[in-house]
Amino acid sequence: MIELNFKIFATIRDFSIARELLNAGVTAFRVNSSHMEIGKLIEFLEEYQFHFYNIPLYIDLKGNKQRLRKDQRTVELIPGEKIVFATSESPEIKTLLVEPAVLKLLSPNMNVSLNDGKIKLKILDNDGNRAYAIVLKAGRVHGAKGINFEFLSDKNFRSFSLTEKDVEIISKTRDYPFVRYALSFVSSPEQIKNLRAISRRYVAAKIENYLDLDKLKEISSETDEIWFCRGDLGAHLGMRGLAKFYGEFVKSMRDFTCPVFMAGEVMEHMVDNPRPTRSEICHLYDLIEHGFSGIVLSNETVSGNFPIEVVKVVREVISGD
Numbered sequence: 001m002i003e004l005n006f007k008i009f010a011t012i013r014d015f016s017i018a019r020e021l022l023n024a025g026v027t028a029f030r031v032n033s034s035h036m037e038i039g040k041l042i043e044f045l046e047e048y049q050f051h052f053y054n055i056p057l058y059i060d061l062k063g064n065k066q067r068l069r070k071d072q073r074t075v076e077l078i079p080g081e082k083i084v085f086a087t088s089e090s091p092e093i094k095t096l097l098v099e100p101a102v103l104k105l106l107s108p109n110m111n112v113s114l115n116d117g118k119i120k121l122k123i124l125d126n127d128g129n130r131a132y133a134i135v136l137k138a139g140r141v142h143g144a145k146g147i148n149f150e151f152l153s154d155k156n157f158r159s160f161s162l163t164e165k166d167v168e169i170i171s172k173t174r175d176y177p178f179v180r181y182a183l184s185f186v187s188s189p190e191q192i193k194n195l196r197a198i199s200r201r202y203v204a205a206k207i208e209n210y211l212d213l214d215k216l217k218e219i220s221s222e223t224d225e226i227w228f229c230r231g232d233l234g235a236h237l238g239m240r241g242l243a244k245f246y247g248e249f250v251k252s253m254r255d256f257t258c259p260v261f262m263a264g265e266v267m268e269h270m271v272d273n274p275r276p277t278r279s280e281i282c283h284l285y286d287l288i289e290h291g292f293s294g295i296v297l298s299n300e301t302v303s304g305n306f307p308i309e310v311v312k313v314v315r316e317v318i319s320g321d
Helices: 018-024 038-052 098-103 165-174 188-200 213-222 229-255 278-291 308-321
Strands: 007-011 027-033 056-063 076-077 081-084 093-096 110-114 119-126 129-137 139-141 145-148 180-185 203-207 225-229 260-263 294-297
Touching: 018 038, 018 225, 018 308, 027 038, 027 076, 038 056, 038 165, 038 308, 081 098, 081 119, 098 129, 098 260, 098 308, 110 129, 145 229, 180 188, 188 203, 188 213, 203 213, 213 308, 229 260, 294 308
Parallel strands: 007 027, 007 294, 027 056, 056 180, 081 093, 180 203, 203 225, 225 260, 260 294
Antiparallel strands: 076 139, 081 129, 110 119, 110 145, 119 129
16 A cells, blocks of 8 residues: 555644654644744744745644633642632632633533543533532643533534634734644634635644534535544544544545545554554554545654654555555
């Protein structure tokens, strides 16, 4: 099997291994603007332009993706512990800091997950100032981590649009010729039209919550690429829901009018291990057979222990060498 057109995108936060990643087979880079001040992002782009001006760079835009606030202090959550979501710290109970718009979404009996489902909580009550929750699955929480609302319909996100920071990022980065944008939690073609009108750039639509197949087709006709983002989808839909949606999505890909990429934990085992699992290898082969145009590596390259090895393994599998 030879799939020379199968692309590998790698997430980076500096240039320490960027050249090695390219040599190993990476075809484009991604940077997450949620973890970078705008000034630092511009410095990053200036240096990128000097070294990699001919390599596409995707800038993740927050869009409808909700996160804990950046000033959230690191806290350890314990199973069965009661905590609150609020807009300001509470001295008597562990607090997870969110924006007012996010606080309004939290309703009793809703399951909420953080960090792509690694931490889970259940909302007990919301008095308008605080949302009280109990920890179901423990872990360490850091600032700016993503929040997912399990089984929340995309209609709940319609009031959100590009953030002020997104708009500022676009205005200051759109003139770099290598820049592309990846918009989080896309739920309508209008969001893509909006972004393209503002940016005049190449756009990838990140699918991170459930959408019906007709809506996906509409989005595919407006965007340059679709990314199927399993991390947030899994946290949002649950394991069974993710599997069902993935099956429906793959069957509908033949009707899409743009390339489709798989993102999120594609080679997660290799974050801490030098070799992939057999199931990861088989899944990678299946992605090619189903018609995916490539993969987006995240933790594997931005924080993993074997970033170069990951890319080499993927390249070996897709080329048959």
